[in-house]
Amino acid sequence: MKLYEQVATELGSRIEQGFYRCGDRLPSIRALSREHGVSVATVQEAYRLLEDQGLAQPKPKSGYYVRLRPATPQLPEISRPAQRPLEVSHWEHVLDLLCSGETPGVLSLGRGMPDITATTLKPLQRALSEGKRGDSLRGFAYDSLQGSPELRQQVARLSIDAGCKLHPDDIVITTGCQEALSASIRAVTQPGDVVAVDSPSFFGSMQAIKAFGLKAMEIPTDPVNGISLEALELALEQWPIRAIQVTPTCNNPLGYTMPETRKRQLVSLAQRFDVAIIEDDIYGDLSFQFPRPRSIKSFDIDDRVLLCSSFSKVLAPGLRVGWAAPGRYRDQVMHMKYVGTAASSTLPQLAVAEFIEKGGYERHLRRMRAQYLDGRDQMIAAVERYFPAGTRISYPQGGFLLWVELPGDIDTLQLNDRLQPNGIRIGPGVLFSASGKYRNCMRLNFSDKPSAAQDRALQQVGIEVQQMLQEIDRVA
Amino acid sequence: MKLYEQVATELGSRIEQGFYRCGDRLPSIRALSREHGVSVATVQEAYRLLEDQGLAQPKPKSGYYVRLRPATPQLPEISRPAQRPLEVSHWEHVLDLLCSGETPGVLSLGRGMPDITATTLKPLQRALSEGKRGDSLRGFAYDSLQGSPELRQQVARLSIDAGCKLHPDDIVITTGCQEALSASIRAVTQPGDVVAVDSPSFFGSMQAIKAFGLKAMEIPTDPVNGISLEALELALEQWPIRAIQVTPTCNNPLGYTMPETRKRQLVSLAQRFDVAIIEDDIYGDLSFQFPRPRSIKSFDIDDRVLLCSSFSKVLAPGLRVGWAAPGRYRDQVMHMKYVGTAASSTLPQLAVAEFIEKGGYERHLRRMRAQYLDGRDQMIAAVERYFPAGTRISYPQGGFLLWVELPGDIDTLQLNDRLQPNGIRIGPGVLFSASGKYRNCMRLNFSDKPSAAQDRALQQVGIEVQQMLQEIDRVA
Incomplete structure (x- = not known):
């Protein structure tokens, strides 16, 4: 643990224990620097970490305060969807909804x-308009079917934050997360198969289930812990389920993050019944917890998790730059990507890679x-x-x-x-x-x-x- | 017929009749201007038309010559594929092949x-790097599911050259022609169905047939006239064919353009058996004949033709800007597009629309x-x-x-x-x-x-x- 992390941890636990209350002013940077015998820069770094963790908030010219956290609202109850596989409708x-915007x-x-007006996106706009300096024709040529090597390298690097150890060759760049999801679903199923989903669940993956002639088995889902593993186990025993599709981190629409132990248990369950897990992690990096929670993929010991994500929610959806880490199903996902779009647009990939590389992300x-x-x-x-x-x-x-x-x-x-x-x-x-x-x-x-x-x-x-x-x- | 077209037609028929032979010098612009009593500019326009038609070619500082046309090479024979529906392999x-580049x-x-190095593509590069002036955030937002209105308007305008009368609302922008083809194939079939294809046929659409659990019925194809309508009729009588997928203009890989009468007959056949036609027109604008040949879509009186194309072969494949005019199947194609990619990348669409609008195309x-x-x-x-x-x-x-x-x-x-x-x-x-x-x-x-x-x-x-x-x- 680094020095600033130690300082942040100690201060954080004092807040958690009620030593400082909501709205209280926290010790000044100078005072803390003296108290811990560390530099001012270290304390500043510690406060930034507490800010990231949602514990402290700065007020201009006045210092740091304990963040006012609303009491947890009255949560929805655990969902009770239909107890059999269904065709997706609606x-x-x-x-x-898509047209309303x-x-x-x-x-x-x-x-x-997402909000696309932040000034921190300006360097991305520049990267887009400059193209790849000295290689201006590259944006005109077909990109590699798997996606640009520069971008795959950056994605592999970022995935470390979610506890993954991915090689650039494990990654397939897609046209948004939607292509990652639909190619993954199609790669592990045949028409007539059943896919288990959390419920409520993202309509994009459910519409893919519909389009490919599959059925959705909606599993009761808790607004704190996520998909019910108990109900899922019963469903796996009862129905010809081929894949489990979940959004376990910063869930859409429920917002929960499954606890790590339950993520691990979900992987075990998938192993026991020999089914694939399609993990939608599109909101994962936007977790209010810092460092961000681990993905299910990070617990995947036999390559059965197809991790799907994109830059649509963190950066900008109009870029249509997404990616999948499909584990053992990589070749099938590549085939589905080829069939669906042949390749992704070249220029946005290069711009995103440059933006990440330069620290903009x-x-x-x-x-x-x-x-x-x-x-x-x-x-x-x-x-x-x-x-x-x-x-x-x-x-x-x-x-x-x-x-x-x-x-x-x-x-x-x-x-x-x-x-x-x-x-x-x-x-x-x-x-x-x-x-x-x-x-x-x-x-x-x-x-x-x-x-x-x-x-x-x-x-x-x-x-x-x-x-x-x-x-x-x-x-x- | 305009004046310059009259002059070109007359000169063209003299060439066709052997009055001027291959390699002969053609009359000077001044001589023709006197002979026909028309302006020098009109004769210049006429010569440009003959050049487009592949009949005349200019030599610097020397005037126009009859183009040296090689004798027609010894053509392949009509193909004889298997006489039953098959799963696609390979x-x-x-x-x-995709990775070889x-x-x-x-x-x-x-x-x-295509060749992407031509200087006539420079304005497209500029359009890409400038984004949409004064609306720089638009490239970051989701584009309309159907595609940008500006681009759909330009596509509708261009389609007049192929004899079509399309409204911008008839058009769905896609991520390359591959998405247009795969969404169209999926929109008109169910797993287990049979799709009739010309043979040899483009591997991209055949791989889509494979991916969706369909079978391909390869139809004998003539290297001059295209798909055999006689063999197709027999196949339609015998097998549960739901759609006919052909590339009738500047065929890939055979290069023929089906004569107009046969294009009309193909539409009649599709009507008689009530099947859809998926027309791949990706090379159509690159016809050596000028004006370009009509598309099958232009003969489509009951909206059963799904026209698929893109800017990949005329402009640049890395843009991934394609489109479909799916007739009565528009809503199904929109659903398949949503499921596959949700939307196409915004910026390349706007750049292509601007490029066409300014005459660059x-x-x-x-x-x-x-x-x-x-x-x-x-x-x-x-x-x-x-x-x-x-x-x-x-x-x-x-x-x-x-x-x-x-x-x-x-x-x-x-x-x-x-x-x-x-x-x-x-x-x-x-x-x-x-x-x-x-x-x-x-x-x-x-x-x-x-x-x-x-x-x-x-x-x-x-x-x-x-x-x-x-x-x-x-x-x-």
Whole structure:
């Protein structure tokens, strides 16, 4: 453990033990430097670590304070999806959500769109516009089917943070995480097979399950611990499941991060039943915990985990630069990538590789983690303020997505229709189920810097929900 | 008909009738201007048209001459593939071909790579590096699932040249033609279905057929007229064929363009049996005929043709900008695109749209057509010079690919192995068959400007083929 980590650990445990309370001013940098006999720079580094961990927050010209952490909100209960494999439906609602972001003047609260306006992305823009100096024609040529070697090297390096030891040759660059997921799903299944998924689950992978003639077996999922291993085990005994598709770190839409022990147990379970695990780690680097949690892939001892990710949520989705580390299924994933797109666009790959190499990725990540942590707390506070009693809210451990479960029989598809005149769109819960569950739920996005406009929009959603509740009461 | 077209038509028919012979000097611009009573500019325009049609060629400071056209080479015979639906094989050889372009120092004669070094592509490079002025963040955001409106508008405009009347809303932008093809194939089939293909056929679409659990029914194909409609009709009667996948204009690998009457008949046949047509038009704009031949889509009266194309062969494959006009199957293709990649990379789309809008596409196309026409004739001459008697060669009507059929029992996979020490790779014929036919064939690429190095390489291939023939004779 480095010196600054020691200082941070000691200060952190004092905060955890209540020695300093929420909102308290923490010791000055100079005081701590004297107390521990370390340099000012070391203390500064320690405070930055505490900031990353969400324990301390700086106030301009005043020093560091213990971060005001809201109490954990009232969480949703463990989900109870259908107990048999199902065909995935609701494509028309997915399409509607995807298109909602394209209408000018509409505040699309449901989309999985990061904030792309941060100044820490400027070097990436420069890298894109400069191309690869002295090699300007390379962007015109087919890239290697596996993806540019420079980028694969950087991805391998970054994956160390998630506890992985990947070689650049283990990695296949894809057109966004969606291609990584769909190529992985197709690589390990045949039409008619069943894929077990966490529930609620990302609609993109579920639509791939639908498109390939597969069925989804939704597994009960806990908003703190993730997919129920007990229910999964029963399902594996009962159905011809070929793969388990989960988003275990900063889950979409529930926001939890599975504890490490459960990640390990999931790998054991997959080994016992000899099935593949498709791990969606797209929000993993945006964890509010620092260093970030380990991926399931890091516990993968017999190469059965297909790790899927992309730069869409940390950097910018318009680049369409994603990647897979498909373990023993690498050749099949390459075949599916060839069949699907032949190669990924060359220029964005080279620009991202350059941006990471020059340290831009880590700088940008640090900034966005802080912004999203703040956004989470503010949005939770707003939902608690404006939404009716009995509303349950997720407590995201990273990323920028909030899951809200409304009381009563409120249908969020209807809610969305009613919000249309106000220019507000939310992400209806049905999209996250194979079978139309979660009608009373919605996904919200807190990636934008908190603003009065967003607060007003949440207030408006709250008013509409209250009205719908009253109408339901009147009928009943 | 415009004035310059009248002049060109008259002069063209004199050439066709033998009034002027190959290599003859044509009348001077001034003489023609006097003869027809038209302006010098009109005659210049007429000569440019004749140049586009491959009838005349300018010589610096000397005027226009009748283009030296080689006699049609000895063409391959009509193909005779297996008479039943088959699973597609040979992925490992496709992969080998794809990777061959990545090894430095290897002359990859088999790849479908255009010349990307032309100065007429410079404005496209500029458009890429400038991004969209004043809207620099747009490249970071998700593009519309259907593709950028600017680009769809330009694609609709260009498609008029192929006789189509498409609205921008009819078009779906894809990650290269490969995504257009695979999304189209998947949109109109279910696992277990049969797809009829021309034969030899593009390996990319055949690998998609394989990946989706379909079977390919290879139809005998004539090197002048294209897919045999008679054999196709028999196959449609006999097998559960759901779609016909063809490359009717500047075919890959055979180079023919189906006559218009046969294109019409193909549409009628598809109507009678109620099947979809997936038309690969990726080389269509590179036709040596001017104006370019009509696409099958232009005869499509009940929206059953899924037209697939891209800018990979005319501009640059590294952009990965393709498109589909899927007719009545548009929504299914959109779903497959969402499942496969969610959206295409934003920046390359905007750059291509700007390049077309400013006239860069037409300028570049004119130049490349002339270069590839010259390349074709030189490569045919080299193959006739260096390859053994009995070699048959295609006579490409556009694009930059040559198909060569060797005499005797020569296996071009073996030939490729033997050429490896010389740093030369050809495209083995087996890739173009579902079932390992065309072992004695190869595909060659004449997109690069003719060079001494390429001539030497072709000579080397010829020597190797001669040696293999002698070895076979010795054994027999």
